[in-house]
Amino acid sequence: MTSAEIAVDIEGVIKRYGSFTALHGVSLGICENEFFTLLGPSGCGKTTLLRCIAGFEEVSGGTIRLKGEDITGLPPHKRPVNTVFQQYALFPHMTVAENVMFGMLRSGWSKSDAAQRANQVLEMVQLGGYAARKPAQLSGGQQQRVALARALAPRPAVLLLDEPLSALDLKLRQAVRVELKSLQRETGIAFIFVTHDQEEALTMSDRIAVMSDGEVQQIGSPPEIYESPVNRFVADFIGETNLLDVDVHAVSDGMATLSLPGGHGFSCPAAAVRGAGKGHLSVRPERIALCPAGSGDLDATVTGRVYLGTDIQLHVRLTDDEAMTVRLQNSETTIVPEEGAAVGLKLEVGAARLLAD
Amino acid sequence: MAAKTDLRRFPGFLTLTIICLVVLYAPLIVVAVYSFNASTSITKWGGISLAWYIDVFTGPEAPKFQQAAINSMVIAVTAAIAATIIATLAAVAMTRAGRFRGKTLSFALISLPLMVPEVVTAVASLVFFTAIGFTSGLTTILIAHIVFCIPFAYLPISARMQSIPDMYEQAAMDLYATPREAFKLVLLPLMTPGILSGFLLAFIISLDDFLITNFVKGAGVETLPTAIFGSVKQGIKPNIMAISTLMLIVSVIFVSLSWLIGRTGQNKNQET
Amino acid sequence: MAAGATTSGGTVSNIYKGNSAKLMLPAWAMVGFFLLAPVMMMVVYSFLTKEFRGGVIWDFTLAAYDQFFFDRGLFGDEPPSIEWTYIGIFWRSIWQAGVATIACLLIGFPTAWFIATRRPSTRSAWLFMITIPYWVNLLIRTVSMKFLIRDTGPLNEFLLWTGTVSEPLGLINTNFAVQLGLFYSYLPFMVLPIYAAVERYDFSLSEAAADLYSSIWTTLWLVILPVVKPGIVAGCILVFVPSLGAFLAPDLLGGAKTFMIGSLIEEQFKGSAGNWPFGAAASTILLSIVMAVLLIYARNQNKGSER
Numbered sequence: 012m013t014s015a016e017i018a019v020d021i022e023g024v025i026k027r028y029g030s031f032t033a034l035h036g037v038s039l040g041i042c043e044n045e046f047f048t049l050l051g052p053s054g055c056g057k058t059t060l061l062r063c064i065a066g067f068e069e070v071s072g073g074t075i076r077l078k079g080e081d082i083t084g085l086p087p088h089k090r091p092v093n094t095v096f097q098q099y100a101l102f103p104h105m106t107v108a109e110n111v112m113f114g115m116l117r118s119g120w121s122k123s124d125a126a127q128r129a130n131q132v133l134e135m136v137q138l139g140g141y142a143a144r145k146p147a148q149l150s151g152g153q154q155q156r157v158a159l160a161r162a163l164a165p166r167p168a169v170l171l172l173d174e175p176l177s178a179l180d181l182k183l184r185q186a187v188r189v190e191l192k193s194l195q196r197e198t199g200i201a202f203i204f205v206t207h208d209q210e211e212a213l214t215m216s217d218r219i220a221v222m223s224d225g226e227v228q229q230i231g232s233p234p235e236i237y238e239s240p241v242n243r244f245v246a247d248f249i250g251e252t253n254l255l256d257v258d259v260h261a262v263s264d265g266m267a268t269l270s271l272p273g274g275h276g277f278s279c280p281a282a283a284v285r286g287a288g289k290g291h292l293s294v295r296p297e298r299i300a301l302c303p304a305g306s307g308d309l310d311a312t313v314t315g316r317v318y319l320g321t322d323i324q325l326h327v328r329l330t331d332d333e334a335m336t337v338r339l340q341n342s343e344t345t346i347v348p349e350e351g352a353a354v355g356l357k358l359e360v361g362a363a364r365l366l367a368d
Numbered sequence: 369m370a371a372k373t374d375l376r377r378f379p380g381f382l383t384l385t386i387i388c389l390v391v392l393y394a395p396l397i398v399v400a401v402y403s404f405n406a407s408t409s410i411t412k413w414g415g416i417s418l419a420w421y422i423d424v425f426t427g428p429e430a431p432k433f434q435q436a437a438i439n440s441m442v443i444a445v446t447a448a449i450a451a452t453i454i455a456t457l458a459a460v461a462m463t464r465a466g467r468f469r470g471k472t473l474s475f476a477l478i479s480l481p482l483m484v485p486e487v488v489t490a491v492a493s494l495v496f497f498t499a500i501g502f503t504s505g506l507t508t509i510l511i512a513h514i515v516f517c518i519p520f521a522y523l524p525i526s527a528r529m530q531s532i533p534d535m536y537e538q539a540a541m542d543l544y545a546t547p548r549e550a551f552k553l554v555l556l557p558l559m560t561p562g563i564l565s566g567f568l569l570a571f572i573i574s575l576d577d578f579l580i581t582n583f584v585k586g587a588g589v590e591t592l593p594t595a596i597f598g599s600v601k602q603g604i605k606p607n608i609m610a611i612s613t614l615m616l617i618v619s620v621i622f623v624s625l626s627w628l629i630g631r632t633g634q635n636k637n638q639e640t
Numbered sequence: 641m642a643a644g645a646t647t648s649g650g651t652v653s654n655i656y657k658g659n660s661a662k663l664m665l666p667a668w669a670m671v672g673f674f675l676l677a678p679v680m681m682m683v684v685y686s687f688l689t690k691e692f693r694g695g696v697i698w699d700f701t702l703a704a705y706d707q708f709f710f711d712r713g714l715f716g717d718e719p720p721s722i723e724w725t726y727i728g729i730f731w732r733s734i735w736q737a738g739v740a741t742i743a744c745l746l747i748g749f750p751t752a753w754f755i756a757t758r759r760p761s762t763r764s765a766w767l768f769m770i771t772i773p774y775w776v777n778l779l780i781r782t783v784s785m786k787f788l789i790r791d792t793g794p795l796n797e798f799l800l801w802t803g804t805v806s807e808p809l810g811l812i813n814t815n816f817a818v819q820l821g822l823f824y825s826y827l828p829f830m831v832l833p834i835y836a837a838v839e840r841y842d843f844s845l846s847e848a849a850a851d852l853y854s855s856i857w858t859t860l861w862l863v864i865l866p867v868v869k870p871g872i873v874a875g876c877i878l879v880f881v882p883s884l885g886a887f888l889a890p891d892l893l894g895g896a897k898t899f900m901i902g903s904l905i906e907e908q909f910k911g912s913a914g915n916w917p918f919g920a921a922a923s924t925i926l927l928s929i930v931m932a933v934l935l936i937y938a939r940n941q942n943k944g945s946e947r
Contacts, residue, residue, distance in 0.1 A: 102536060
């Protein structure tokens, strides 16, 4: 990605509240026309970072550049970014149309231009006939769309979304995910999306920044994040994984040579360059195949079976007492071993990963 | 569900509540009823008549009461407006400005008129005006009223502001409104029910005041309460009861208005 | 009136913070000049000499306090002895206010409880009914009470007519009348804070107590009252303090034998028999007592919230 394509450039942003540091020097670049997600557990700093971009928090250090221009010191009303708030923040005393036109009127658009654009945006979110209603008369899903329309109407350079789906029920959430994604494609502006829901992040994003404790752990596309996690946090936070204690012998050319529990040798991609010694191997449960005991990479005993409808989840215990999970597809051809049976596990080389920590 | 209600019910509490209400309303109802008494004797019932109400407006004491009523109204409106403006500004600072130097002190200051006993305020005001040579009259009454109306106006305004999260102002600024525009176009409209409530409260408080007014008014001026008191000192006459009933009705109307306005504002805000 | 509870900090509060001085200025000016300064002036006056026809001569002296506490003068020829008259008046006022507070508590608590346990839809109607009388002019309410209970008033008329008593009850001009007047004046001040506290009360506590074999009265005493105590204390303060310095109830409903602080002070400033420094001294003493009570209350509040 060349720098010309970068919409928001965040460099070394630090945010302190008294003695507590919420952001420890975060750097990342968000590209034009990209659906970018900040993902992490609550308290990781993702919302703080979003508020710094919007201008509601003053950074304690670092810079934020929007299309090359330094906006770090600007108050929120001077930044060409708009926010969809978690609780929508629709002005209760104004109609839907007045809400949507608000940003444009404050920026100097003429009333007729603003009205025209407002109608256009309301059509875009499928609320064409609702202009005269008040927010109190709308359902949660409708309010959210008004919030979207209001934020998009002034044609911001970047749209910020602060967990906008968290107040919606499941079915609605899934429908809105699809709508948001297509909206981003349609408008062509960068969306910065904050969520703690990793499934949401995986399904909607072009790229994800996984955050924890005020630091970025990894940035990448959903497949990259899922299949090539860099450290234990990312591997564990996204989806399910097995973390095995291994003995690393060497790492070269991105491949690691190591010994698995039980002594078997193994080779797989490494997330980072590191020396010999103890390490952690990440293997997703669905990337393990069963084979007769003794003929695989690991030997294990089945300790439990869980029926999940689409999959069968198998709990196994290794010779060194570590527990692992294996996912088998629930199909006619799958042979599911009994509890107590001895099995062998074959790890998919490309899917296993030696983590950086 | 039945078990839950039982735990909340204490035998005898309903009776006490009824007693409470009876005690609160009995004197007022009795006065209201007797104000329609046709007989001139205070206590013997002589049938229904509006004679005393007519006397209030046209009788020998009418001019005195009318002037007093006008004085009361003028002072109440002016004091309420001034107190409401001052209280609004203070409420904005106290609820929106986070922690600033002197905040606790400011809060104590606004509450001060409520904490000082009324008679002390009365004495202090009289002493002060005399000491600086301010002639007693409408102005002294007005100034004293503004001061003790401030906390009463402040209470509903502050309560209202606290129930408005600042996310609306943030949204406004996110949409390019300057801080002043955010205040004028978003916060102020949302605060209006509270401001109106505060104004009505301050108005009634000013209208009803007796003790402080009595101390600082000087000889020539009367407000409605002081005029009534002066008259009562000479004995309770039926026209007093008529005036009392009238004031009762005015108070009830104003308080109901204040309460209703407060509620509609709350409902509007809650639904988002 | 907890302040600042809704700001999420950041640039919004920064904007207002910069202007906080300008915003608070009018309030500071009004209350500072016209309440704080007058009160200080009043305290100064208590140390001045009385002018013959009201007002003061700017001669500093302790004469006012002297007159209050001692009968023969601290600096006279004979050894001073305590003047009990005025102290007695203060003491009686404290006692009257105390009785009124207890009466308000005994009736106000059940009322507040009852209202708070109504269905939400009817609750505000009950509250409204309780507070309406408060908003009627205190003078009018007191006059109404006087009209009702005096010897030739409707109450006695009714009792005589039904034969319940053979002569009027003689309620007016008694301590009881004053206490009734105070109770009547400030009852809603007891009900509202208790109501607020009961509304926040978590009823699962009562359920837990019942589950553990406690009767409703034991639960009331051991569980509910301690939890609701802050509301009760607030209500007591809100009744006691105004009752202490009340003027209208003692003046209209009481007589010579029920003289209270409010009347004592008022007397000093009316007409030519007044003694301004003495009145100012009595006011200062009253103010000190009230401030002491409020300070103790505030300190207890802080101690509670520090946990």
